Amino acid sequence: xxxREIINLQVGQAGNQVGESFWNALLLEHGLxxxxxxxxxxxxxxxRLDVYFTEVAHTNSQSKYVPRSIQxxxxxxxxxxxxxxxxxKLFRPDTYVxxxxxxxxxxxxxxxxxxxxxxxxxxxATRLQTENADTLQGFQVIHSLGGGTGSGLGSLMLSKxxxxxxDRMLATFSVLPSPxxxxxxxxxxxxxxxxxxxxxxxDLTVCIDNEALYNITTGMLKIKQPGFSDxxxxxxxxxxxxxxxxxxxxxxxxxxxxxCTNLIPFPRLHFLMPSYAPFHDARTQAWQGTSIPxxxxxLFDRKNLLVACDPRFGRYLTATAIFRGKIASREAExxxxxxxxxxxxxxxxxxxxxxxxxxxxxxxxxxxxxxxxLANSTSIQEVFQRSLEGFSAMFKRRAFLHWYTEEGMDVMExxxxxxxxxxxxxxxxxxxxxxxxxxxxxEQEEQEExxxxxxxxxxxx
Numbered sequence: 001x002x003x004r005e006i007i008n009l010q011v012g013q014a015g016n017q018v019g020e021s022f023w024n025a026l027l028l029e030h031g032l033x034x035x036x037x038x039x040x041x042x043x044x045x046x047x048r049l050d051v052y053f054t055e056v057a058h059t060n061s062q063s064k065y066v067p068r069s070i071q072x073x074x075x076x077x078x079x080x081x082x083x084x085x086x087x088x089k090l091f092r093p094d095t096y097v098x099x100x101x102x103x104x105x106x107x108x109x110x111x112x113x114x115x116x117x118x119x120x121x122x123x124x125a126t127r128l129q130t131e132n133a134d135t136l137q138g139f140q141v142i143h144s145l146g147g148g149t150g151s152g153l154g155s156l157m158l159s160k161x162x163x164x165x166x167d168r169m170l171a172t173f174s175v176l177p178s179p180x181x182x183x184x185x186x187x188x189x190x191x192x193x194x195x196x197x198x199x200x201x202x203d204l205t206v207c208i209d210n211e212a213l214y215n216i217t218t219g220m221l222k223i224k225q226p227g228f229s230d231x232x233x234x235x236x237x238x239x240x241x242x243x244x245x246x247x248x249x250x251x252x253x254x255x256x257x258x259x260c261t262n263l264i265p266f267p268r269l270h271f272l273m274p275s276y277a278p279f280h281d282a283r284t285q286a287w288q289g290t291s292i293p294x295x296x297x298x299l300f301d302r303k304n305l306l307v308a309c310d311p312r313f314g315r316y317l318t319a320t321a322i323f324r325g326k327i328a329s330r331e332a333e334x335x336x337x338x339x340x341x342x343x344x345x346x347x348x349x350x351x352x353x354x355x356x357x358x359x360x361x362x363x364x365x366x367x368x369x370x371x372x373x374l375a376n377s378t379s380i381q382e383v384f385q386r387s388l389e390g391f392s393a394m395f396k397r398r399a400f401l402h403w404y405t406e407e408g409m410d411v412m413e414x415x416x417x418x419x420x421x422x423x424x425x426x427x428x429x430x431x432x433x434x435x436x437x438x439x440x441x442x443e444q445e446e447q448e449e450x451x452x453x454x455x456x457x458x459x460x461x
Contacts, residue, residue, distance in 0.1 A: 004137035004255050006051055006246065007129050008069040011143040011157065012103075012150030014175055016071055016078045018239075019142050021232035023067055023087060025240045026052060028365045030247075035089045036065045044362055048247050054132060068133070070095045070125050072157070074114050074149045075102035095129075097122045103148025107190040108407035110152020119156055123164070130165070138169030138203075138256045142239075145194040146177035146187040155197035162201045169256040171204040173239055176383060178211035178308060179390060186400050188390030189414070195384065196417035198271075199424065204260050205271045206242065206374065207383065208235055211308040220279040220303065237364070238274045238306060241372030244322055244360045262356045263318050263376050268427060272374045273311070275304045278367075290369055292327060296335040299373040300343070307383055314379025315432050316347045322358045325369035333357050350434065378432035381425045388421050 010019030027033070030049055031040015036056075038046065049055070053065035067090060071079050076098040082088065083096065099118050103109040130136055139161055143150035154172075161170060174194075177187035184190075198205055213234055217226035245254060264270045277298035278290050298304050299321055302311060323332045336355050340347055347354060364370045394400060395414055405411065 004051065004135045004246075005068060005133040006137060006243075006256070007126065007133070007139050008052065008067065009072060009126070009139060009141045009157065010069065011072045011141060011154045012147055013073060013075075013078050014144035014147065015142040015150050015154070016073060016082060017228060018173070018175070018232045018235050019069070019071065020082060020085070020087060021229070021236040022142070022239050023069070023090065025233075025236040025365070026067075026247075027090075029240060029362070030065075032065055034086050036067075037062060038065065042362070044248055047249055051247050052243075066090070066092055068129055070097060070122070070129065072097045072118070072122055072149075072153065074099040074110065074118065074153060076100065095125060097125050103152055105146075105184045105186060105190070106148045106403055106407065107152040107155075107193045108404040108409040110148045110150075110154070111156045111193075112152075112407045112409060115149070115153035115156050118153065119160060122157060123160055126161070136165075136168060138171060139165070140243075141170070141172040141202075143172065144175040144177075145191040146175070146182075146184065148190065150175075151190040151194040155194050155201070158197065158201040169204070169260065170202045171206070171256060171260075172198065172202050173206045173208065173235070174198065175235070176207055176209040176307075177387070178209045179386065181210040181214055186394075186403070188387050188394065189400065189404070191387045192391045192417045192421055193413065195387070195424075196413075196420050199268055199420060203270060204256070204264065206238070206274050207271050207380065208238070208274065208306045209308050209383065212306050215308070216279055216303070216306070234276070234306065238276050238372060240364065241276060241322055241324065241370065242274065242374060244324060244362070244372070245358045248360050248362045259320070262320055263374060265317055265351060265376070266427070266431075268424060269317065269376060269431070271380050272376055273305055273307045273309070273380055275299050275301075275306065275373045275375070277304050277371050279304060292323070292331045293335045293338070295323070295369065295371040296321065296332075296339050299371055300339060300375075307380065309379050309382035311346065311375070311377050311379045313382065314377045314428070315345075316354065317351060317376045317378065317431060318354045318356075319373055319375040319377075320356045320358060322360065322372045323369070324360050324371065325363035325367070326361060327359060327369060329357070329359050332359060348431070348434070378428040381428040384421055384425050388418070388425070391418060391421075 010016045031045040033039050054068055056064045056066055073079050079096045079098050101114055143154035145151045177191050213231045217223045217230050223230055277295050321336055336357050
């Protein structure tokens with residue numbers, strides 16, 4: 001079966017840095033060197049290379065694989081570093097779209113002024129990539145919601161993609177700001193305005209936040225002073241894991257649409273929490289064993305989540321567990337079923353079989369087995385609540401608003417974003433409290449009323 005293509009767009013400084021880490025991991029998994037030439041030995045590595053790469057024939061009869069990716073930033077610094085770095089020969093030169101001034105951590109600059117000037121060039125570069133794809137399944141966007149470019153230009157780009165490709169899937173890997181690991185004071189504004197746009201523009205959002213990344217690197221990996229490369233490495237592990245069943249032959253979730261169908265019961269509730277196992281300190285890895293039940297338990301443990309919230313205070317609507325390596329399907333399904341049975345109070349009972357299990361025989365580089373989970377849990381409202389509190393505290397006093405209104409933005413947009421996020425939190429709360437029995441009784445009453453009405457009509461006839 002030919003792979004269905006995905007176009008990757010990395011936006012802003014954080015998006016491009018995470019993207020670089022992601023492509024490095026992808027090259028290793030598919031046996032490619034840093035110029036895109038195949039040096040691997042496993043035929044599974046090339047079976048679905050065309051999902052993320054375009055094959056280009058070279059003069060010396062060896063094929064070269066070029067990423068189907070576009071690098072976007074409102075200042076050229078990070079993109080220039082990419083061009084002159086180890087991956088400089090990998091990307092096509094016409095896939096870099098950069099401005100000159102930057103967004104100055106201002107969402108309105110990215111969405112209305114600086115970003116609006118760049119968006120046409122960005123859409124042209126995207127069209128060039130889509131025209132070369134045979135069966136495009138969708139787009140994958142990597143961006144941060146705290147700065148100006150990833151949030152503002154990222155939101156503008158998503159709305160343009162939704163307009164132009166309404167029938168294609170739009171997935172984002174969004175790095176959410178966290179008050180404990182904050183770089184700019186207006187992060188809550190940028191994040192809330194972005195969430196407001198993500199609700200309507202995109203099909204699936206994998207949420208990642210810096211606080212959880214720091215907790216994993218310092219607590220579980222024992223890195224005393226983690227740098228961006230350590231944090232980006234964690235994100236790329238999850239991104240590779242999530243895309244595994246798209247890139248290698250597997251038993252389930254062969255494309256993005258199936259992924260979304262299994263995970264998203266209501267269109268607005270498309271914010272997912274990723275987790276990864278095992279996380280080991282490199283020095284103790286040789287002494288660590290990983291049984292399938294241990295891997296499964298770790299996936300649903302708060303410590304392994306890449307979002308700083310506690311799943312015990314919410315309920316799982318749906319989840320998917322992807323196991324990588326030589327793992328028996330019966331063993332994996334039994335471990336997941338057993339975990340769900342023992343923690344049944346944490347799963348909504350009105351969605352039967354709400355954990356799907358996917359198996360891929362190719363393990364991550366340097367590991368024998370690993371597992372990745374994406375969970376749609378009502379506990380993610382905690383993340384939105386945190387952003388909402390920071391936002392409301394400033395917006396009440398109209399702090400920093402002039403930076404946004406000077407770019408032509410209306411204050412009403414802030415109010416809309418606030419109420420939209422409040423509605424989202426209320427929706428999560430509503431489905432967390434919903435039970436199967438009440439709905440069943442209501443349904444029975446409706447059916448009885450419909451039956452009585454039908455009998456009365458028959459008597460009249």
